[in-house]
């Protein structure tokens with residue numbers, strides 16, 4: 001069947017609309033927000049050539065091409081069923097470029113302004129080739145949050161092996177997962193003699209995504225510890241993970257400027273970009289007020305009350321894109337604790 005996703009007309013398997021993971025060709029309509037925000041990022045990057053590395057139906061590469069006036073997109077997929085559908089979609093949408101059937105690592109030969117890696121699970125096996133063939137930007141999605149956030153020993157072991165980092169199951173695991181992913185990407189780039197820094201990174205719908213700009217940036221790695229109540233940057237704990245900013249303010253604003261294409265998710269994207277900008281310059285963790293009040297055995301305070309209390313005391317305090325229940329602040333933990341109902345005991 002044919003579906004319309006923003007600019008693109010895509011032939012997809014009907015069953016994928018309900019259960020993308022069991023369809024013979026993957027297409028997940030719930031990732032439209034991610035694809036739309038990513039397409040704005042392609043526009044903001046000024047990229048002209050792009051490799052959609054693990055394309056499935058081609059939804060990303062086709063949209064990126066149509067919505068950003070790219071010169072050409074090459075598509076790669078190892079699944080022959082996907083390639084068949086993909087060829088039809090590329091033709092239907094009049095995209096200039098090649099469709100390559102085969103493994104990403106074995107098939108990518110040329111260099112591109114932007115290399116997109118959107119695999120099932122971890123992107124780790126594809127990072128080296130992605131960086132080697134990117135001239136300006138690498139865009140990486142990871143959906144293996146079960147490894148990046150897990151409380152289970154076996155999963156944690158996978159995280160150590162795949163990402164070279166200690167995960168932590170806690171109320172702000174998704175932020176740590178994103179930071180572990182970014183640190184891993186930068187480490188791979190550095191190991192190839194390249195510099196890279198994140199310009200847009202976010203967590204959305206069981207996926208973490210980071211877009212890295214090549215040619216600039218220095219490693220900003222560290223660890224985050226958590227004692228069940230208080231989080232802090234420390235010498236050990238979860239990590240090594242990225243403790244610097246996850247986005248670049250100029251890049252976010254460029255995306256926001258382009259966000260007038262009439263996307264179905266325009267409002268949500270605008271809100272997310274604003275939240276991401278608010279998070280810049282703040283510590284690499286956040287507090288879920290529900291979890292925090294639970295840890296102290298007190299009722300959950302209103303988020304607005306805590307935010308106002310912290311701001312009135314002269315601290316920065318913002319909402320986060322990770323969760324509507326969470327706040328991020330540069331205030332010492334004691335200041336947050338004092339704003340919990342009944343002045344929670346320490």
Ligand SMILES: C[S@@+](CC[C@H](N)C(=O)[O-])C[C@H]1O[C@@H](n2cnc3c(N)ncnc32)[C@H](O)[C@@H]1O
Nearest residue numbers: 026054055056059077078079103104118119120
């Ligand atoms: C999550 S899907 C991609 C989704 C797509 N980017 C989208 O937005 O709809 C991952 C795709 O990677 C393909 N794949 C898996 N391993 C691969 C490999 N080693 N090389 C190339 N493609 C691979 C799968 O066939 C699948 O189509």
